[in-house]
Amino acid sequence: MNLRRLGKTGLTVSELGFGAIPIIRLDTAEAIKVLRRAYERGITFYDTANAYRDSEDKIGQAFQGMRDKVVIATKTGLRDGKGALAHLENSLRMLRTDYIDLYQLHQVSQDRDWEALTAPGGAMEVLVKAQEQGKIRHIGVTSHNRQMALKLVRTGHFSTIQFPFNFIEDAAKDDLFPAARALDLGILAMKPFAGGMIDNAALAFKFLRQHPDVLAIPGYDSVQSVDQIVSFYDSPNMVTDDDLVAMDRYRQELGMQFCRRCEYCQPCPHGVMITPAMGYQVLAKRMDPPVAVEFLRRPMETVPNCVACGACVKKCPYDLPIPEMLKKHYDMWERHRIETGR
Numbered sequence: 001m002n003l004r005r006l007g008k009t010g011l012t013v014s015e016l017g018f019g020a021i022p023i024i025r026l027d028t029a030e031a032i033k034v035l036r037r038a039y040e041r042g043i044t045f046y047d048t049a050n051a052y053r054d055s056e057d058k059i060g061q062a063f064q065g066m067r068d069k070v071v072i073a074t075k076t077g078l079r080d081g082k083g084a085l086a087h088l089e090n091s092l093r094m095l096r097t098d099y100i101d102l103y104q105l106h107q108v109s110q111d112r113d114w115e116a117l118t119a120p121g122g123a124m125e126v127l128v129k130a131q132e133q134g135k136i137r138h139i140g141v142t143s144h145n146r147q148m149a150l151k152l153v154r155t156g157h158f159s160t161i162q163f164p165f166n167f168i169e170d171a172a173k174d175d176l177f178p179a180a181r182a183l184d185l186g187i188l189a190m191k192p193f194a195g196g197m198i199d200n201a202a203l204a205f206k207f208l209r210q211h212p213d214v215l216a217i218p219g220y221d222s223v224q225s226v227d228q229i230v231s232f233y234d235s236p237n238m239v240t241d242d243d244l245v246a247m248d249r250y251r252q253e254l255g256m257q258f259c260r261r262c263e264y265c266q267p268c269p270h271g272v273m274i275t276p277a278m279g280y281q282v283l284a285k286r287m288d289p290p291v292a293v294e295f296l297r298r299p300m301e302t303v304p305n306c307v308a309c310g311a312c313v314k315k316c317p318y319d320l321p322i323p324e325m326l327k328k329h330y331d332m333w334e335r336h337r338i339e340t341g342r
């Protein structure tokens with residue numbers, strides 16, 4: 001595994017990172033196995049968050065006694081100082097450490113987030129103090145909104161920026177990443193599979209490896225998934241004309257208005273299972289309608305409960321018109337259901 005410098009943090013990290021969301025669903029023993037396998041295969045950068053439930057505890061257990069061998073990044077989604085400090089103290093405890101290498105403000109996608117973070121008594125104040133005390137080595141930020149991310153990069157407050165990046169959502173390479181590079185920020189790429197929409201891992205990493213200073217942090221849910229993804233980094237990278245055609249096919253199929261399955265919009269107060277229902281169209285193409293109709297029956301049957309209250313829309317970082325999109329997916333499901341007699 002090659003090593004890289006993570007921007008002005010000066011940290012040396014593996015060229016491939018570890019995103020901790022999938023280890024939430026593993027039991028602790030299995031999660032530790034996966035984390036240790038990743039370390040054995042050369043991965044030294046681990047990204048988690050207060051929001052990723054017990055993943056900090058699992059990382060803390062996996063790397064107890066070898067803290068200096070790994071670089072740990074975590075996050076708080078709180079905007080007020082008191083809450084952010086409580087999250088930080090909890091992360092230190094769960095991770096069994098007295099310092100966090102990179103502490104990130106989680107999903108800062110709106111101006112009102114930034115205003116709250118920088119207000120007197122806001123989280124920024126507390127994090128800067130924690131950095132002076134050595135509890136945090138570097139401060140970073142994550143966002144799903146490119147204009148906001150550009151603003152955040154330019155504030156000069158951060159050492160890293162974490163943003164979605166994959167061959168479907170690649171706009172960051174034209175403005176956000178050059179701006180980050182100019183200020184020597186480390187760049188972290190979340191959502192290498194576009195929230196599950198890219199089901200060809202080899203193709204996903206062929207694209208990502210074209211951007212060697214962008215640290216991809218895919219999630220892993222098994223020892224096999226670690227071995228598979230690491231194997232992509234074992235050989236020189238080649239993107240063929242056929243690969244480019246295949247990437248284009250995905251782009252055309254999805255367009256830009258698609259659900260990334262981040263689940264920030266949930267729960268719906270009316271019981272709509274938003275995330276699975278938003279994936280019906282793609283699933284129907286991949287699985288064939290008769291299978292897809294049955295596979296998503298339960299979530300699709302919740303869609304008529306939607307009263308278009310808009311609560312989910314306010315929480316979606318991609319500004320998706322969720323009620324309209326749900327209706328389109330539902331109409332398609334209903335048509336397929338009738339056509340296939342199910």
Ligand code: SF4
Nearest residue numbers: 268306307309310312
């Ligand atoms: S708009 Fe519909 S899906 Fe969204 S929160 Fe309201 S009821 Fe639920």
Ligand code: SF4
Nearest residue numbers: 259260262263265316
């Ligand atoms: S609708 Fe938006 S917030 Fe909800 S899962 Fe999809 S991308 Fe995320």
